[in-house]
Amino acid sequence: MIKRDEVVNERRGRLTVYLGAAPGVGKTYAMLGEARRRIDRGTDVVVGVVETHGRQFTSEQLEGLEVVPRREVAYRGTTFTEMDTEAIVARHPAVVLVDELAHTNVPGSRHEKRAADVEELRAAGIDVITTVNIQHLESLNDEVERITGVKQRETVPDEVVRAADQIQLVDMAPDALRRRMAHGNIYKPEHIDASLTSYFRVGNLTALRELALLWLADRVDDQLDDYRRAHRIQETWPAKERIVVAVTGGPESETLLRRGARLAQRAAGAELLAVHVLASDGLASPDERRVDQAQKLVAALGGTFHTVTGEDVSEAVVDFARGVNATMMIVGVSRHGRLRRLFMGTTGDQIASLAGAIDVHLVTHDQATGRLLSRPALSPLSRRRQLVGWVLAFVLPFALGGLLHAFEDTDTLSLASLALLASSVFVALIGGLFPALTAAVVGFLTLNYWFTQPYSSFRIGEPRILLVLVVYVAVAAAVASLVDRASRRATEAVTARTEATTIAGLARSVLTGQDTADAIVERVRETFGQEAVSLLTRSAAGWEVTAASGEHCASHPDEGDTRVRVDDDHVLALCGAPLRATDQRVLDAFALQTSLVLEYRRLRERELHAATLEKADATSTALLRAVSHDLRTPLAVMRTAVDGLLVDGVSADDRAELVRTVDASADQLERLIDDLLDLSRLQTGLIRPHLAPRSLDEVLPLAVAGHDRDRVVLDVPESTPFVLTDPGLLGRVVANLVDNAVKHSRGVPVRVLAHALPDTVDVIVVDQGPGVPEVQRERMFEPFQRLGDTTTGGLGLGLAVARGITEALGGTISAEDTPGGGLTMVLSLPRAAEAVEA
The missing domain is CATH 1.10.287 (Helix Hairpins)
Known part of the structure; x- marks a missing residue:
């Protein structure tokens, strides 16, 4: 048997939000009114928390409703009250009222935000009715601050409100709201004048009202899309004017986008969406530079740019338009010739036939009046291969025809046709489309001259022979076209793969943060085969070279053969062969990576500067504390x-x-x-040691001279190598270490030893004191650290100064355990090898 509580917990509570366009519009009053209506219908309703703010009409609405007592929370010596979520869950009503969804709970509460309490109540199967003002939505917080000049400290994520099952907008005209304010229905009399002249100005209230309406309109639009998807409704519902512009990447794209923007401006609240269709094979056939320009133009016109993939351009455009619930599509007039339009139709015609209820606006443009210059006319093959192809187009058919004709067999037409067809395919592989078409025509003449009656003549004796020759030319042209297209696709695939590999490498280097400006310019030079590349930075004195690769390239952007803008103050200048248009996308990716590297450098410098300031501030604070006490x-x-x-x-x-x-x-x-x-x-870098080869026999006795021999034992072998050091600074370090050791040695003599290593000489100070735990050894080298030392006369600076001086001398200092108890300080100094050899 299933318990009632288990059944209830399986159901998630519904969320109803009363969204206020401004404070005082009456959202709490409306929520209480809804509660009373539900109680009249027999619904179990309780009040979790309601803030009346002393408003008479709100307090009257609250009378007679069951209120769950609040929970007391102590914080910093003061007692506060918050909504008791546990008590509400235990009471388990059908509906609970929770005012001010964006409220932040007092520290020590069950949840940090009241929105989390609401989620817990809904998870328990309790319906929640709540309130929130538009200025408390996270996405609008900065906009509200710019409008009103008041920053909202308490916000709620938009997703929480958008996920509500029902949103009720509570609105009021600005003049009416100001009258409510003047009558004292919102704030106390002493706050009315200040509020009317600041936050509650007519302009502020009008702007907040518009924000609320626009935000709610987007929410309603999402609900409409969800409804259409849930009910599988394919046709569009013109609830809002949306204009979709089909961008081909051709020169007419700018004309189409501007026409779409003008149409969108005529309808208030209309949206402009541009869609570009990529072939499903993933190859970039359109002009990428023009597509990028179109994308920037759409952003400038206030629209959005979308890229979709599809086998059929017309179907992809119409599917996108239906998906966004568009009301109009703008398509350009075809740039193709009449023959192609006659046999294959146009994209505009196909879109119009598939559009259904969506209006199709066919726009003419300057490019539609001229014949389209097909991009395949610009062969991607090298000039050498094209030249070889043209030679073979004339020589190979005649050579094969002459060879077959030498057999003196009059019935070799079929064999000759296949051979010459193969020659056309071979020429297409070598030289491209146009040499292959020429080879097909030459093969036609060869067949006609040597292998059709009358022989050795270009006259055609029978209609059947003419049909055979025409079919040969058509097949040869078709096969050559397909071979040429496959060759182009293979070239484009290699280019696309190279670009993808390069861009993937850029993305990987950006994520790992390994690149530097010098590395980037070197990679740009290698990738594009340039003679030199420079990264130029604008300064007050002009342009400066920040990083360079290769020989001197340019000291000003105008001196480079190719230039790409990184940001307002940085430009990449390339010197060398001009780049192809298809290289622009990869070059833009390099520019973007350069901007990221420069931004990372700026952030790192700021971080180091901030860390330095933080360290200096901590030192200053500790210094003031020391001066006020120890000094x-x-x-x-x-x-x-x-x-x-x-x-x-x-x-x-x-x-x-x-x-x-x-x-x-x-x-x-x-x-x-x-x-x-x-x-x-040390902190300002003013200590500059004078390093010279010195013997420890000269330094260490002076450093321990202030202590009796029964307190400090000095053991330095005569064979100890010279060290490269400043004797005065080294003496201060050793004296400091010995003083600390004597202070904690508990009467046991401190030993000062020297030990030679291949590259360094270690000065070792050993005491038998209480020692220092390993976890605190690094901390004791920080300034103002006493580590439990209660003796007077010190600031806790000795070891910090000793380490700083040691590092200035090029050495290191560390602490180790002394066998049997105590602490051993190891001071490693570089050996002066040259002095020893001398």
Whole structure:
């Protein structure tokens, strides 16, 4: 037996949204009115949350309705109330009212946004009626801010509202809404004047109203499309004027698009859509440059550009128009000759026959008056192959005919026809279409002269022979045309594959972020076989070369043989052979990649700058904290000691003790200031060491001279190689490390050792103190890190300064465990090999 709750949970609750065009139009009032109507019909309705904002009429509508008590949430010492979703689910009414869908819940609530609470209620099978204003939709947030000057902090994704089962627009004329405001029905009296002169101006309200209507119109349009698909309705319903322009990629595309834009402007709210059909074999036969220009023109005219694939252009255009529920299609007059139009018809005629209820607007243009220059007339073959083809077209048929005629067999017409047909196919493979057609004509004359009666004459004795010769020429021409077309398709396929491979490589390099400007210009030069390529950047002084490949190409865009714009301040200049029109798409892809690389570089520089500023800000904050605390300590001690010295009657012993205190505090203060100055110099790059070959026997004894021999043990073999260092800076680093080690060594002597390696010399400072956990060792080299050190007299800068100086010397510093307990600091310095050899 299935429980009632399980049956209920299988059903998802419906969502009804009351969409307000502006605050105060009465969406909450309308929602409460709907709740009362449903209660009168016997529906179980409860109020989850309703905000009355002190409005009298809204409060009256709320009276008598069952309200689920809100849940209290404590946040930062204050108690807030939010909708109790769990209690509503437990109550499980048929319908729940949830006001202000875009509301953000108090931290600590069940969900971050109230929209998520609504989703939970719907998942429990409860119908939800909610409200939201148009200014709270995420996609319109920036538009509303530009209109009203007020940024909405709480937003809801458009998808949440679009997914509603029902949307009710609550609207009111701007003047009527302002009267409601003036009567005190929306805000308190003290806020009325300010609201009427700012947010609730007539212009603002009119713009918000238009936004709401347009947004809802799109939602209604989506619903209409869903309904047509669900009911398999193929014919269009002219609910909105949509004009589809068929773009062929020819020179007439601009004329058609501008005509479509003018027609769209005559109907308010009309849409302009351009569609370009690609052959289903994926080969790019149209002029890509013209297609790109058409795409840019559509964007400038406020339309959208679409590319579809289909075997039949007419069917593809009509299918697209039906899919978008178009009301008109604009097609250009055919540019083909009369003979082709007579036998094959035109695309416009075919579209008109398939359009059905969609109007077809046939537009004439300048290109329709002249004969179409077919693109296949421009052979993709090299001049050498075309020349060989033309020679074979005249020589090969006569050679084969003469060879067969030498057999002196009068019944060789069939064999000669096949041989000469094969010669036409061979010529088509070598030289293309027109040499092959010429070979067919020459073969016709050869057959007529040598193999038909009367022999050795161009006269035709029988009609049957004439028919045979005409059929031969027709078959030869057809076969040659097919062979030539297949050859062209193969060439286009190779080109398309090369372009696809190049563009795929570009996409892969963009995603991995490996390319640099130098790498891009090098790839451009290699891909297009150019002599040189330069990336030029516009500056205040003119154009500068940012990256270059090959010999000097150009220092100004006008000096390049081919130029492509990257952005407003960058241009790629190519020097070399002119590029084909088909290369433009790949070159544009390189330009796009260049812009991405430059943008990535700018973002990286900003990130580094921001990281530097963040680090400097953290250092400044820590410095202020240190100055306010650690530096005040020795100053306070000195001030106390000086005050003691100024008192009359102080004994000689006390005076001496006070002087020693002043001296010790002054030394402490001096060390602290030295550390701060060193840190500042390191961060600004002012420390520039003077590197020279030095012996550690000269440096280390001075660095540990301030400690007794029973506290520090120095063990440096005489065979230790020289190191390349600055002795003064190295002494400061070692002294700093030894001071830290002595401070934590617990009375056990600190050992200072030296160990030679093939490329470096390690200075090792070993203590038997408490050590430092491995997870904190890297952190202890950061400024102002004490790591639990509660002793006074330090800012936590010693190790940070030591690492900075070590890196300036070209060395490294690291921390390791001391066997038996403690910490070992390893200072690696580069060997001065030349000095050792000397």
